[in-house]
Amino acid sequence: MFSKTCEYAIRAMIFIAQQSKDGSRVGIKDIAKGIDSPEHFIAKILQELGRKGVVQSLKGPTGGFYLDNSGRKTSLATIVKAVDGDDIFSGCGLGLKQCSDKHPCPLHHEFINIRKDITNMLNKTKVGDLQEELDKKLTFLRRD
């Protein structure tokens, strides 16, 4: 469904939302541990998200990654688009160069319903909502 990069990105965003909700920042090492990802790899991913304005960061002592209240309202769709592009939102399920109602592939009619459900789900699901459930220990970012 998502690339490994994108899976890490989503998990990291939720973790950062949780760890920075008091206005503090969280470092790469803690993020990597918190979501069970390779440290340098998630660093690279977050730098890219930083460049695109999806996550905030600050260098130096007390520095790290954080999300403000508006950042907490970021949808998963925003993250997925930034990392994986919009293939999942508009691409053909059977790999034709273009998905089109006028020139549909054999799976088109079955596929567009699912694609719409995925799109709706990603659009309506916000990082902050997922973080709240995480706080209540109803969900988990890693297996131990």
Add this chain to the structure above:
Amino acid sequence: MFSKTCEYAIRAMIFIAQQSKDGSRVGIKDIAKGIDSPEHFIAKILQELGRKGVVQSLKGPTGGFYLDNSGRKTSLATIVKAVDGDDIFSGCGLGLKQCSDKHPCPLHHEFINIRKDITNMLNKTKVGDLQEELDKKLTFLRRD
């Protein structure tokens, strides 16, 4: 959603169903042209599907790939499982090692509905059904 390999596999299966419905066989070159895929690559994919009994083939003159009436009832789920494994049917959407109701990731509750829809769709969609729509020129296996 699916790997390139799996996209080609599904398209090839539908094409083979179409071309072999009169009891004849279709060669690799025609398949590659018919679904717009690299010739040697789809050959390799179909060999693997052949080993797993998902498609039939015969060597020599008048040889090629074909599907009998029972093969035409093959579901997309069978093809996807043979090629991509069952990650899409049971894997965690955020990449945790295991998807579990007892230890759900933040996306679990949103994701399992979509996963169930995908599973149902792949199980109920049969190669033969898609081939019939293709015959009516309602759908297409390639652009141009």
Add this chain to the structure above:
DNA sequence: GAATTAAAAGACTTTTTTGTCTTTTAATAA
């Protein structure tokens, strides 16, 4: 201002996926 801290940048490596090519095997046709 100097030392320290932590992210940014980017070069590099490994693994996986995708794609290509050549040789072998098996079926048919003459």
Add this chain to the structure above:
DNA sequence: TTATTAAAAGACAAAAAAGTCTTTTAATTC
């Protein structure tokens, strides 16, 4: 039975994704 045809097998190559490491830049603390 020999030539021909077409898939099977498997080695090989290229590209993309995933992961690692080192150096640079920018904050903070002393």
